[in-house]
Amino acid sequence: MAATSRRSLEQFSTDVEDLHAAILRLPDQVPEQRRLLEEREPNDQVLIGVLRRAVPLSFLEAVAATEPWNRRSVILAAVALSPRISHVLAMRVLPQLPWRALAQVSSTPRLSGPVRLRAETLLKEILPDLKLGERIALARQASNATLRLLLADTEARVVEAALMNPRLREEDVQYAVGRDGATRTLLEQVAESWRWRESYALRVALASHPRTPIAVSLGRLTALLDKDLRRVAVSPGLRAVVQAAALRVLDERAAGGSDVTDSQNEDSEDHS
Numbered sequence: 001m002a003a004t005s006r007r008s009l010e011q012f013s014t015d016v017e018d019l020h021a022a023i024l025r026l027p028d029q030v031p032e033q034r035r036l037l038e039e040r041e042p043n044d045q046v047l048i049g050v051l052r053r054a055v056p057l058s059f060l061e062a063v064a065a066t067e068p069w070n071r072r073s074v075i076l077a078a079v080a081l082s083p084r085i086s087h088v089l090a091m092r093v094l095p096q097l098p099w100r101a102l103a104q105v106s107s108t109p110r111l112s113g114p115v116r117l118r119a120e121t122l123l124k125e126i127l128p129d130l131k132l133g134e135r136i137a138l139a140r141q142a143s144n145a146t147l148r149l150l151l152a153d154t155e156a157r158v159v160e161a162a163l164m165n166p167r168l169r170e171e172d173v174q175y176a177v178g179r180d181g182a183t184r185t186l187l188e189q190v191a192e193s194w195r196w197r198e199s200y201a202l203r204v205a206l207a208s209h210p211r212t213p214i215a216v217s218l219g220r221l222t223a224l225l226d227k228d229l230r231r232v233a234v235s236p237g238l239r240a241v242v243q244a245a246a247l248r249v250l251d252e253r254a255a256g257g258s259d260v261t262d263s264q265n266e267d268s269e270d271h272s
Contacts, residue, residue, distance in 0.1 A: 012045065016046055016053075020050050020053050020055070022036055022040070023050065023055055023056070024055075028057075030065070033058050034062040034065065036062075037062055037063065044072060044074060047063070048074065048075065048078045051063070051078035051079060052078065052082075054084065055082065057084050060082055060084060060086075061089055064079055076096055077097055077101035077104070077105075079093055080093050080094060080097060080101065080119075081108060081111070083111065085111075085115065087115065090114075090118065091118060094119055095122060099123060099126055099134065102119045103123060103138055103146070104141075105119035106120040106123060106142075106143045106146065116143070120146055124145075127149060127150075132157070135153060136155075136161045137161075139153075139162040140161050140164070141165070142165060143167060144169065147165055147168050148172060148176060150162040151173070151186055152176070152182075153183075154185055159183075160189050160193070163189055163193045163196060170202075177202060177206065178209075183211070184212075187212045187213070190202055190206065191206055191216045191219075200223075204231075206220055207220045207221060207224060207232050207242070207246075208228075208238070210235075210238055214241060214242060217238075217239075218245050221242075222249055224246075229246045229249055229250050230250065233246040
């Protein structure tokens, strides 16, 4: 069985090498490349293997214009992911791609900025039509621009997946949490996230947001600097119980002769 698999892999590699060599021998013209495709009739795996290599633009255009390959999303996705793709061809191919392929294109650094931006735009347009499981899967792999939309999702599992995405930066989370329209779901998930709950900036943002659940806000007050507690105490729109609790923490510190400064907070975080 292992020998059979090895022979299959060797045959696959040979087929990819042969087709790639034939492509490079031809003139860089679409009609000749189309004829080659029609003569060879490569299977999807071989064609994808070739498209992962450096091929001329004329071959990409031939694939995108030739049936049955131009009706297969996996093939068109491989065309879109080629660094040789032109802006014109990308604009024609991208609208035909499913969301998974669009997400991959939008987060592939080797592609040009306009191509990635177009993929992100298309992804945003179809986002409302995606099912829950699809949005969760997308949140795990999306680029920053799409992640900002997913952080506003009302489903906790989508937000949780977005918060764990390695592409998500702390400034993106701060922006999402700081918005007036930040959802209760987002605020709760940030508070529970092991990745973000230790961020001081996010502690302040959560304690200062009117939509943050009372228990979450109260639980962060004792970790705040005095200057941030004073800000919480006078922030408009906050619940009175949160503002009163911030003042109480300040009073207790004053009575105990302690004043939590920036340097003290840094020291405590260094030892945590």
